[in-house]
Amino acid sequence: xxxxxxxxxxxxxxxxxxxxxxxxxxxxxxxxxxxxxxxxxxxxxxxxxxxxxxxxxxxxxxxxxxxxxxxxxxxxxxxxxxxxxxxxxxxxxxxxxxxxxxxxxxxxxxxxxxxxxxxxxxxxxxxxxxxxxxxxxxxxxxxxxxxxxxxxxxxxxxxxxxxxxxxxxxxxxxxxxxxxxxxxxxxxxxxxxxxxxxxxxxxxxxxxxxxxxx
Amino acid sequence: xxxxxxxxxxxxxxxxxxxxxxxxxxxxxxxxxxxxxxxxxxxxxxxxxxxxxxxxxxxxxxxxxxxxxxxxxxxxxxxxxxxxxxxxxxxxxxxxxxxxxxxxxxxxxxxxxxxxxxxxxxxxxxxxxxxxxxxxxxxxxxxxxxxxxxxxxxxxxxxxxxxxxxxxxxxxxxxxxxxxxxxxxxxxxxxxxxxxxxxxxxxxxxxxxxxxxxxxxxxxxxxxxxxxxxxxxxxxxxxxxxxxxxxxxxxxxxxxxxxxxxxxxxxxxxxxxxxxxxxxxxxxxxxxxxxxxxxxxxxxxxxxxxxxxxxxxxxxxxxxxxxxxxxxxxxxxxxxxxxxxxxxxxxxxxxxxxx
Numbered sequence: 029x030x031x032x033x034x035x036x037x038x039x040x041x042x043x044x045x046x047x048x049x050x051x052x053x054x055x056x057x058x059x060x061x062x063x064x065x066x067x068x069x070x071x072x073x074x075x076x077x078x079x080x081x082x083x084x085x086x087x088x089x090x091x092x093x094x095x096x097x098x099x100x101x102x103x104x105x106x107x108x109x110x111x112x113x114x115x116x117x118x119x120x121x122x123x124x125x126x127x128x129x130x131x132x133x134x135x136x137x138x139x140x141x142x143x144x145x146x147x148x149x150x151x152x153x154x155x156x157x158x159x160x161x162x163x164x165x166x167x168x169x170x171x172x173x174x175x176x177x178x179x180x181x182x183x184x185x186x187x188x189x190x191x192x193x194x195x196x197x198x199x200x201x202x203x204x205x206x207x208x209x210x211x212x213x214x215x216x217x218x219x220x221x222x223x224x225x226x227x228x229x230x231x232x233x234x235x236x237x238x239x240x241x242x
Numbered sequence: 243x244x245x246x247x248x249x250x251x252x253x254x255x256x257x258x259x260x261x262x263x264x265x266x267x268x269x270x271x272x273x274x275x276x277x278x279x280x281x282x283x284x285x286x287x288x289x290x291x292x293x294x295x296x297x298x299x300x301x302x303x304x305x306x307x308x309x310x311x312x313x314x315x316x317x318x319x320x321x322x323x324x325x326x327x328x329x330x331x332x333x334x335x336x337x338x339x340x341x342x343x344x345x346x347x348x349x350x351x352x353x354x355x356x357x358x359x360x361x362x363x364x365x366x367x368x369x370x371x372x373x374x375x376x377x378x379x380x381x382x383x384x385x386x387x388x389x390x391x392x393x394x395x396x397x398x399x400x401x402x403x404x405x406x407x408x409x410x411x412x413x414x415x416x417x418x419x420x421x422x423x424x425x426x427x428x429x430x431x432x433x434x435x436x437x438x439x440x441x442x443x444x445x446x447x448x449x450x451x452x453x454x455x456x457x458x459x460x461x462x463x464x465x466x467x468x469x470x471x472x473x474x475x476x477x478x479x480x481x482x483x484x485x486x487x488x489x490x491x492x493x494x495x496x497x498x499x500x501x502x503x504x505x506x507x508x509x510x511x512x513x514x515x516x517x518x519x520x521x522x523x524x525x526x527x528x529x530x531x532x533x534x535x536x537x538x539x540x541x542x543x544x545x546x547x548x549x550x551x552x553x554x555x556x557x558x559x560x561x562x563x564x565x566x567x568x569x570x571x572x573x574x575x576x577x578x579x580x581x582x583x584x585x586x587x588x589x590x591x592x593x594x595x596x597x
Contacts, residue, residue: 046590049597056597093594154596161594172594210590215597 049215050091050161052147052174052202059143062220062234063176063200065227075228076140076199078178085133085140087176087199089150090184091161092191093121094171094238096206101169103205105221108171108237118238120191121170127161128181129154165209173203174218175235189239198235266292267554269524270506271545274298274487276516280541283514287542290555296506298480307345309335313352317386320355325362332356341379341444342456346425350381357396358388369395377403378441378461379424408437409462415469419449432469438462447471450482450497451504479504494523494530503528510554512545524548 053060067073079087096118101111112118120126131153139145176199177184184193202218209216222230266286271293273280285293316331332352340349353376360369369392376383377399413421414433421428421436424444428436432447438461445467446456452471459467474482483493483501492498494513502511502525511525522544524532532551536544550557560566 044588044590046592047595048592049595051597091594151596159596161596163593164591165594167589209592209594212592 046210048209048212050172050174050204051215051217052150054217054219056151056215057144057147059147060200060202060217060219061222061225061227062174062202062218062231063146064143064225065200065220065222065231066225068226068228071226074140075231076146076176079176079199080135080140083135085135085138086131086178088128088130088179088181088184089154090175090177090181090193091127092173092175093162093165094118094173094203095121095166096169096171099169101206103221105233108206112238113240118171120238121162121166122191124162124165126185126191127158128184129157130181167208167210169206170209171203171206172216172218173201173234173237176200177235192239193235195232195236195239198231201231201234203234203237266290267549268292268294268508268510269545269549269554270294270296270508270511272296272298272502272506272511272513273541274493274513274515279516279518279538280514280520281539283541283545288546288549288555291545291549293512293545294508296508296511298484298505299477307340307343307348309340309345309348309352313348313355316352316359317355320359320362323362325359328359329356329363332359337375338444338456338458341425342422342446342454344422344425346379346381347384349379349425350376351384351386353379353381354384354386354388354392354396358392361389361392361395366395370399373399374403374441376400378439378443380426380439381424403439403441406440408439409465411436411438411459411461411464412466413445413447413469414466415447415455416449416452416471419447419452419469419471422446422448445469450474450486451479451500453478474501474504476505476507494525494533496530499523499525499530500528510552512548514541514544516541520544522548524552524554526552526554 052063063076065075067075067077076087079085094112096111098115098117099111101107108118131150133149138149175193177193178197178199179187179194184190187194202220204216204218207216220227220230220234267290269291271283273283273295283293283295285295287293312331312334316328319325319328319331332355335352337349337352340346340352353372357369357372357376360366360372373396376396383396412433412435417432419432421430421432421434422445423436423438428434430436438459440461443459443461444456445459446454447469448454449471451474453474455469455471457467457469479501483498483505486498486501487493493515494502502513503509509527513523513525515521516538518538520536520538520540522534522536523530531553532548534544534547534551536547546555549555
């Protein structure tokens with residue numbers, strides 16, 4: 029009898045921990061196109077090239093949870109726009125703060141033209157600084173978005189548009205399909221739905237989401 | 243919320259309360275067999291009933307019949323030649339009673355001796371008449387030393403009776419009553435027709451639930467006779483009921499139930515018999531209306547079931563019985579447990595991490 033009560037207590041009182049890993053690309057060794065877009069002008073320059081300041085590469089990486097209060101749209105941009113921009117049902121989740129890491133790298137240590145090197149460096153940096161992106165997020169359909177920005181974390185926090193990000197400062201952006209994170213097993217991949225490497229405007233729209241692009 | 247809960251509680255308590263009659267119903271209670279196995283049955287053992295214990299009177303031994311002593315005394319007088327005194331003494335013997343109680347040997351002894359005394363007193367007509375009674379009753383002659391003349395008179399009477407045609411007699415009375423004729427089983431139960439030799443005869447009837455009755459008839463003067471019996475007293479009914487049990491007859495068949503009703507002096511009688519198991523019967527107005535079985539020690543439960551089955555008490559509705567609520571609560575708890583077990587999904591504690 030006592031064992032039964034104990035088991036019942038454990039069953040009711042405990043909630044099992046469930047870790048969902050975020051991949052900045054289709055797999056852990058591949059960087060998403062959203063972080064490898066070329067600028068519109070000059071078209072031969074990577075957007076990430078703007079992060080080079082002297083001998084350093086300086087940018088911030090923001091990972092947001094965008095909750096969708098009503099409905100469960102698909103992955104395509106058109107569906108997300110319809111579900112979020114036209115209804116206001118999508119909000120950047122900031123109840124637990126926001127995951128933002130300032131990253132500064134000597135230019136000599138990173139080759140921005142080598143996506144594998146970039147993703148490994150970003151991953152190692154994030155793991156070293158704070159591997160937990162969100163703890164017990166809400167049980168609603170959620171889009172995970174990662175934005176690399178020229179804004180520092182302090183500037184982002186102080187922005188009058190907080191929690192919206194400055195689209196002009198974006199260096200790269202990727203997002204996941206809407207998902208109930210409690211039901212995701214293993215990892216969830218972020219990507220940018222672009223058919224071209226010249227995708228600056230998509231990155232800007234992604235970073236400014238859920239604000240309509242100007 | 244508090245008020246609603248109170249109302250629910252009140253309704254539940256009211257629902258659980260079994261209906262109780264306003265007045266208790268008197269029921270005579272007869273316990274037999276292994277009383278220890280029946281358990282305690284005080285008068286308020288069953289709510290709604292007032293149990294009134296009935297004790298069967300211990301069987302009494304009847305006083306010895308003085309006829310044998312009287313006949314022995316008369317025989318002494320006969321041997322001493324005092325024939326008139328002998329006849330006077332024998333006049334005290336109730337031959338009809340002896341025959342009704344089936345003591346044909348003693349009746350034969352008295353009549354043969356009376357014949358001899360009358361012959362000795364030179365009253366030949368009386369001797370002949372007494373000898374005719376011996377013949378009429380068909381009595382077997384006793385081993386009694388009498389004079390050859392007396393033996394001849396009796397022999398002539400027997401011979402005359404044997405030659406005379408027998409006449410039919412229709413006997414009616416309580417249906418099923420046992421009939422004896424001159425102290426012998428008639429071999430039939432009333433109503434029945436018997437053939438009788440000419441002369442006097444003693445008809446005795448005996449039926450459970452009635453007083454025995456005796457009637458003398460003279461054949462062939464009567465062709466039909468009806469013998470009435472009075473209802474048995476409580477004491478006689480108890481003796482008859484006990485005798486039936488002793489004969490291995492059912493305690494609560496139609497006759498047994500009627501006897502129970504009579505012996506208890508109550509219209510409602512509960513009988514509980516203790517043995518390896520308990521058996522019970524309820525008799526109302528002399529008729530068996532309910533029977534029940536139970537385990538040892540369950541006397542009150544058996545009486546309660548009898549009262550329910552016999553219509554004395556109203557059986558509680560199913561929702562007024564405690565086990566219904568116990569079963570319902572258990573079933574609801576089990577179903578709820580199953581539903582919870584099947585549908586419960588613990589809240590996951592999800593973390594988003596950099597792999």
